[in-house]
Every structure is written in structure tokens, then in C-alpha cells.
Amino acid sequence: MRNLLLGALCTYLLGCIDASQQTIRKTQGLVYCAEANPVSFNPQVTTTGSTIDIIASQLYDTLLSIDPETAEFKPEIATHWQVSNSGKAVTFYLRQDIEFHHTSYFSPTRSLKADDVVFSFNRLFDVYNPYHFVGDASYPYFQSVGLDQLIRQVVKVDDYTVRFELFNAESSFLSNLATDFAVILSKEYADHLAAIEQKDLFDMYPIGTGPYKYKNYLRDNLIRYHRNENYWKHPVPMQQLVFDITTNGTSRIAKMLTKECDITAHPSATQLSVLNERTDIRVDKAPNLNIGYWAFNTEKPPFDNLLVRKALAHSVDFEKIMQAVFYGNGIIARSHLPPSSWAYEAQKNMPAYNPDYARQLLIEAGFEQGFSMTLWAMPVSRIYNPNARKMAELIQSDLKQIGISAQIIEYEWNTFLERIGQHEHDSVLLGWAADTPDPDNFFSPLLSCTATFSGKNPANWCNPEFDLLLTQALDTTDVEQRKVFYHQAQRMIIEQLPLVPIAHGMRFQATSSDIKDISLRPFGGISLGKARRD
């Protein structure tokens, strides 16, 4: 032991500088610098993008997925599926060789069966499911797209066949099942925890079927996954995957430079030039389905007044924001939907920068003296808004021009989202990155009435007419017809201005150049299952 100690000291003193880097290679792992703590280890209970990146594709699988290139459905856990003629029943046929994770806290005795699928979806909407009320019974994505109102029941036909019976046919049903949120959990594990009366652990110690399995999590520090040796889809090249939780964007870039990270989420546009100069770091850039917006709390006076919302929208110079915040790495929004969506329609009456007109509108609304308001800026950098703080400052100075004093409010990211969910804000700079290419993903989870109740509607805006449009669009499978409804919905957003669409960002990712097989998808979280080191 003493010799070993001496040896170790000697190597250190001799200046074995590359030691740490070589050995990281030796230990065959991947370090991903993530921007926030995960809020849960179950994708069903959250829509936070930073959390989904960490947990969804790494730990779990879904029944089916969407091919990012062709936008067609791909089989995953289900080998194939059948939609009945009425569209009200969908039958999935499952693979028979899928094993759940073996971990220190649970060893499954059987492989994935129909029971697990039934359990996973029952938890979302069946109040008799023992796990429905674990946590706070909030399943934001499913509730906001109304899936809990759509599924009549999930039936086990035989051990490897499951039938979803719906109240009515809905065109986005399959794509909702293909999102990162619709994961399959282990019923056996759930039963085990229920038997030892520790149901609370279910969402904290995950058992899934994905390429990696959970090892440990130290808050504000790291999350460690080990390789799932029995992964059904392909062998997993990396022995372990570590998420280094680094909330500061500059630190993430610095860690890329010192090789402490192999991949960095959302490097900020200002720092891209530093990374571009390096040959050992690759920066990928891909268009992404997302929208950054400025939402008003439409239930709170004076923001319930359309004139006020209009005045605010006309008082801000968004062109300047694009320059200062996005550095040319985003496109200014001309509608709520991004141009790459098939239902996109550029709006003619997008609010343009016109402080005189804004002041006039304020006088009309009875606010000659102006007023003071809060402007919540999200503390993390996301695709749709790389620097909300800076954007908030620019908006603040523009608002001053028309006599409105805005106070910028920031909280730690998860606290921030929680408080926005409780509608404590006056206005907020936030955004949405799509989980599926279906246009409904931009409307129902954000601006529907059900989203208001589940706390996901940052505009707190519940408009029955708008909801009717969304329902009509979902009731038909005819694409042309759906386009018509979504065009109307986009027009309505600009007329009513529950939120002002600001920009669509590009997705960036910095990767060490010896890491291969990580692809950027235009929607959903990142998948690291195939990542390998050359």
C-alpha cells in the first residue's frame, strides 16, 4: 500500500499531466454537462426540457417513435400497431425480449409485458391506480394535451398485446404516444415498492428499459448512470454516463475547454466563437421546432385588457433583441409556429416596434401615467431564449419609453417554473421546444384551458373559441383541413396576444470531436444511447 502511495505521488510529481484525460478514456465513460438538476426521474411528471434531456431517452423507451428525417412512425417497444376503422381503438403488439434494469435497489424477475404498458398509462388518468396520486397527481404533458380525457381505457389483450380504447378519434394520438413523456415503467417494481410502502421512491429511483440504468444522484453535483448490458436495441458502447450539473453557462464552456465535459448542452451564442476555434471540439447546429415568447398573465389586471397587451407588444424593438441576444443564430418569429412546421402561416399583423402607437393605446386603455409590472426572466439558457436576462433588460428599457416600469424577477430554474405554474407573475419570458412535429404540440400544451389548470399555460389564458379550434383540428385526420384550423389558431394568437412570439432558436451542441454517433433531433430530448469514443 505504501509503495502504491509512493508510486502515485511520484507519477504526480513527475508531471504526468495527461493522466486524468487518459484515464477518463480508460474508464470508458461520457460526461455531459447539464444545465439544471432534474426535477424527477420519471418523464411522465414533468415537461422541463433540461430534465427530459437527462432522463427520457437515457433511461426509458416508448412504444413508438418518430423518425426525425421522414417524420414517420418507427416501431420501438411495439413491433407494429393497428388503428381500427373508426380510429377509436389502437392495438399495439409488443416485442417479447425487453428486459427491465437490474440495479442495486431492484431486480426484475420477468421481462416487459402488456401489464407494464397498461400500468404506465393507467397511472396517468386512472384514479384507482395506486400510483395516480403519488407525487401531486400532476402529469402536465398528458393533462395539457387532454390525453387523460381521451383514453377510455387501456386493455391487456394478451401478454404481448395492448389495446387503447379512445372516446373519439384524435389525429395527434400516435404522435403524443411517441413523445419522450410516454415512457413504459415496470409494474413489478411498482408493486414491489407498494408492498414495502415506499411508493414515493418510484419517481426518484427509476427502473426503465433504456440504454442506461440509474446509479446515483447528488443534487447540484452529478448524476451517474451505468450501461444497461441487456439493452434490447443495440449494444451500449459507453460503460457509464455522467451528468455534471453546471448551472453557469460560462463554466460549461470552460469545462469543454479543459476536457472535463464531453458534451455541453446549449452553449451560448456569444461563446461559440471560442469553441469554433478549437479542432478538438465540434459545434453542431440544427434547426429546431421551438418558440421563445413573452407571455402576459391575462387573468391579472391590467393584462386582462387587450389594449394593454397590444401596447406592450408594440413598445418593444424585437429586431434589436434578435441582434443582441441571438447573434444571428435564430429567426424572428412571424407566427406562433416555426416556419418548418407544416401548419405554419406567416402573420401579416405581427406587432411592430412603434412606441408612439403604444403610448396611444395605453391612453386609450386609461393608463396615461403608465404602471409598474414584473417581468420574469428564466435563469437558464434554452434554445428558444439563450439569455433571458439580457432580453428582459432590453425590454425593460423599451418599456420605460412608454412610461411602464418593469421589475425583472429571477429564481432558480425549478422554483421559477413552479411559481410560474402558480401564476404569480405579471409577464414572463419563456419558451417551448416541441416534443413531436405535430403542430398541436405548440398549442394544446401551452394555451389550452386544460393547460391553464395544470399550470402549464404561462399566459393563464383560457379561451373557449381557441380551444374549439384545437379540438376541431384534432378531430380530423385530413391534413388540409387541419391546416385551416391551425391557421385560424395562429391568427387568433396574434389578434388576442396572450403572448408575443419572439423568436425561433437554433439548437446548438458542443461535442468533443472524438465522440461519435450523437445526433441532434429537431424535436424532443437528446439521446446518448449510441454515443461512443473513437
Added chain:
Amino acid sequence: MLFEYLLRRLSLLLFMVFTLTVFTFSLNYMFPGELLSNITGQINPTYEQSQELIQQYQLDKGIFIQYLAFVERIVQGDWGLSLSSGQPVFEQIVKLFPATLELCVYALAMAVLFGIPGGIIASVYHKRWPEKVINSLSLLGFSVPIFWLALLLIMVFCLGLGLFPMSGRIGLLYEVDPISNFILLDIILQSFPYEGLAFVDALHHLALPTVVLAMYPTTVLIRFTRDSMLDVLEQNYIKTARAKGLNRRQLIMHHALRNALLPVIKQIGLQFSTLITLAMITEVIFSWPGVGRWLIDSIYQRDYPAIQGGLLAVSMFVILANMLAEFSHTLFDPLSRNQAHGKV
């Protein structure tokens, strides 16, 4: 004699701890937000839950009973739950404190290792060039703000030369099970996993934070040792010893140093409180997963039970460290036991 002294110290310690707990307890009332959430860390409890908690924490009783219940919980290790993570505060502190302590101990060791010899050399070469060099260096180290020094070192050694990592205690891909939560000790206890490379990597991670943290105490110790040595060298018995014909080495090692080090030993202990404060800054900059970074994160997240627990733990530790320093000082220096007034 010694016993009486101990008793005196102990009563002072008790009084300090009492004041500290009163202050921490009153924080519950001074923080904004619900009193119940501030104390327990339960956010939005149901009616039954809150009734039960009120019973448990005796919040329906008078303030004095509440305080007693509070002290009882502190002693039992029930420090409430963190608002942001929902985990027990005490457990988190137990996990994180060793990291801070580890950093402080290494920094202090380094300060002693360089500070005391530096001070001796400066005093021996009084008014000659070695003293001037050491003096100006220590003045420089004394005046440089450590956050700036830390960033400078990161710029040069991490980003520029790529010699050292800039965050954490060890490369994240090394899995070292926490046994004692002291990283080097843990690696040794697990008999050097990864062929000793984990140990090397941990040392690598330690290097910069230790240097940064050691900077201030080193300069303090240099100046202190130098002044104390100069004082002693002026004494008559040194002159006598010199007259007896002792050479310079004997003079310094056997006569001057022993007496000069007495106040320095006390100073080493007192440095600990400064160190803990500086360690917080160092931890934030180097993403060192210690109690300081955790406390600062808690402040940012308005996590009141965590702030309270962190403050209590850190200040309790500082008080204890000071007491220990004084105690060891009196062990070495019997004269100081007769001081009529204790000072903290």
C-alpha cells in the same frame, strides 16, 4: 488549575452556543414566508399534516417552549427538510461538511508548511534582501482578493495551459464510494481504485483550490512568525545565549523558535474561522461540493431551513475550532491560564 480553566472555557462555550441557537431560532420568525414551512421545510402541507407538525414542533405553545423544542430537535439531528430538494438538512450537511473541512485542512497545512519557515527566514535575515523579498511577496498575497486569484489561476493553468481541471474533487468518471466523505481518505480506504489513478486525479483537483485558499493564511502566518521571532530575538536570554557562544542554528532552533511559536500556534487555530469564510468563495469558483457552495446555493434558492442549518453548522464549527485552538495554546503555554478574562 487546568481543570478550573477548562470549566471557565466550557461555560463560555455553552453561552456562545446558547446565543447561537437563540439567533438561529429567531431566524424562523425573521425569514419571510410561512413560519411552519420555514421550520419544517414542508411546503404547502395539508390541514392534517400542518396540525400534526404544529403539535410536533409545539408551535401552539409559548415562545420559550418552542425554543426548547427547537433545541431538542437540533440535538436529535432533526434539522428540518430543505425546501428545494426535500431532503433532510442535517444529512446533507454531514455529507458536505467533510469536503469543506478537507479543503481547509490541506490549505492550513500548506500555510503552516510555507508560512512558518517563511517567517523564520524573514526574521533571521532582518533588513536584508531575503526579508524584503518575503515581505513584499506576503504583502502581495495578503492584498490579492482570492476570487480574483482563483480566476487568474483558472485562466492560466486550466484554460491556458490545460494543466489542471477547474471543478470538483475528482474526475466524475471515477467512482469512489463515500465512506468518510474525505475524498483522499476514501480512496486510500478503498485501496487505490483505478490503479492509483483516482488518487492522482484527486490530488490534481485539489491543487488549485488549496493554493488559492492557502494564500491568505500563509501570508498571515509569515508576518506573525516574523514579528514574534523578532520580538524574541530582542530578549536578554537570547543575548546571553549568544554570549555563551552558541552558533546561529542552535540559537534559533533551541532558544528563539520555541518561544516565538507559542503565539503562532494560537494564530493557526484562529485562522480556521477566516478559512471557512474564504472556503465558501473558493468552493463556488471551483465547484467544490462542500457546505459553503451548498449554503450559497441555498441563499440563492431562498431555502430557509437549509440556510438556517448551514449557518448553525458553520458557526458551531468555528466556535469549536477557536475553543480548541485556545485550549491547545494553554496546554503549551501554562502562563496564559492565569489570564483573568477569557476572550473569544
